[in-house]
Amino acid sequence: MKLRHLTVEKNQVLYIKLYPVISNDSRDQPPIASFNIGMRCSARDHPNLGHPQIEDKQLKNPGDFIWAIETPLAGKIIIEVEFIDLKIEYQDPPFSIWKESVLPLGRCMEALFSLGQMLSENILPDITINDSNGSVPAHRAILATRSPVFHSMFSHNLKEKELSTINISDMSIEACKVFLEYIYGNIKHDVFFIYRLSLLQAADKYDIPDLKEACNESLQQDIDANNVFERLQIASLYRLPELKSSCLRHFVKFGKIYDIREEFNSFLQHANRDLIVDIFQEVLDALKGF
Structure with a gap:
């Protein structure tokens, strides 16, 4: 179970959110966490802030834990999270994956x-x-x-x-x-990274969902201008909507489409119709924000 999404939204109020990476595991068995969270500011005259200890909090969606800080801030912000326990609802009652009471x-x-x-x-x-x-x-x-x-x-x-x-x-x-x-x-891990495309093909062919999900998550982590179109084709071929969305966000919402216009034109000549429709729909949605 991966708990790596810590987001900070700053407007007049600073919002700190803690939630898991979206995956089959986190959807089916969302983690139940006990943790301490605090914040330090580099400004000398700013006191350290701490949230009351959280116990047995289910973390499934981005809104499950939100810490709103209304204190004015200046300088560099450091957020520290200390996990005390982590449980999953594999059985009733949920059991800790860290404590040795279940099985070392x-x-x-x-x-x-x-x-x-x-x-x-x-x-x-x-x-x-x-x-x-x-x-x-x-x-x-x-x-x-x-x-x-x-x-x-x-x-x-x-x-x-x-x-x-x-x-x-x-x-x-x-x-x-x-x-x-x-x-x-x-x-x-390093071997998995090298062979993940072959592993994705095998996972799809032999119906191994956890391997397919692992490949899906890994392929989303290093999308760039050199592989974004290949990843789009992979997402379409193996029915990976999260990977497809990540690719579309990369060259549409982040403006990368202007840096790879020639590759984009070449891609459109060979891509299937449904994928082209998805791309232009993403472009239209992005333009609505202007």
Whole structure:
């Protein structure tokens, strides 16, 4: 669960809001947080401000926690947040993901590490995945647990069940190994970043929503003039409305469309009709503000 959205709105009153990143997790299981929040100002004569401690506050929407500060401010503002506890409504009552009363985090990590060992050390595999330039051993039960597509392959009298092999011809051996590392829970962040486009394709093909959401969130974080049109096509192909909105905001609301006019014209010649309509609708909405 990621809690990284801290926004500040300053007019005559300073509004500080704390809310989670919008994702499937935060929508289905919004965090329940206990925390302290305070503010320091660089002006020497300005006192530090502190909000009364917040306990068991559900944070789902931007309006769930708002701290209005009417005191005049000057200089640099530093906002400090100290989380005391964080709970999720995975069961009733909600339980803390930090306290050891449920299950020590170290024990969970040991179990996850052991699962990863099954892949990395080739422990008793019972299925072979063949790709475009190699093969990787794996385990039916783990694949079936993580993907309904794999589950269907092994549950019905298909060739994958009979031959104990799966042919994945549209992935390289390196991408296939990284895909399995994600499934087994031992993928590294830098490796994920490198192969996220291949992982998105696999997540969509094999119906793994959490991987698709992880790719979706990652692809929104580094949109620029060099990749915005490619990301738009990806968003359209894999039905990622959040990614599409982020791309549209990048070159419409932030004025980037004027910096990439030639690329934009080339893009319009090949983009599908629905995507072009969305772009011009975004442009029209932006112009309403002038």
